[in-house]
Amino acid sequence: MSAIPMMVDLAGKRTVVVGGGVVAEKRVKTLNKKGVFITLISPSLTSTLKCMIDDEKISWKKKRFSEEDVIDAFAVVIATNDLEVNEMALQAASQVPLINYAPDVDRGNFSIPAYFSRGKLTISVSTEGASPMLTARIKADLEKGFEDDYGQYVDFLYECRQQIKRSSLPKVEKQALLKHLLQDTYKSPDQQKIFKKQLETIAEGEGVT
Missing domain, CATH: 3.30.160 (Double Stranded RNA Binding Domain)
Structure with a gap:
């Protein structure tokens, strides 16, 4: 696979995982961390996957895979320990936009x-x-x-960037401010508060809308 890293938003997209074993569990846990709601197709599940169903984080069709299971799916993960089922699912999912084939990533078109x-x-x-x-x-x-706590620093950068972008400052000054914010000192919440107050002053004087 000649892969290019991408970020894909699967929220609201029908995502199907074929399989209920350890490999499928790993894929489900990775996807579920980002809030992707998953439909599992498998006659049996690991204890961890059963707990996720009890918590209503995923849904489960307790059955052997059939072609209709991937109709209207946007993403399909194929991860059973049955070669015949894997091949059947891969063929059935040929028109699905995103396919992850766990036994051989090169036979799908996206990896996790x-x-x-x-x-x-x-x-x-x-x-x-x-x-x-x-x-x-x-x-x-x-x-x-x-x-x-690094996420809090990234949120601070995001908030400041949005306000700086809306300002009437010259482009070169906007870029200078954004670069200035990358100094380690602004990882401190106290320094963040000080800068936000300074930015409010700039906004009042320069016409942030």
């Missing part, structure tokens, strides 16, 4: 990389299946550099 989020910040890692263990190690190393 390891990732972590801090608010609006999302960082993903992929070795395109070459070494899942290396992917996990790199992800763990990266997470150490972005603590849980």
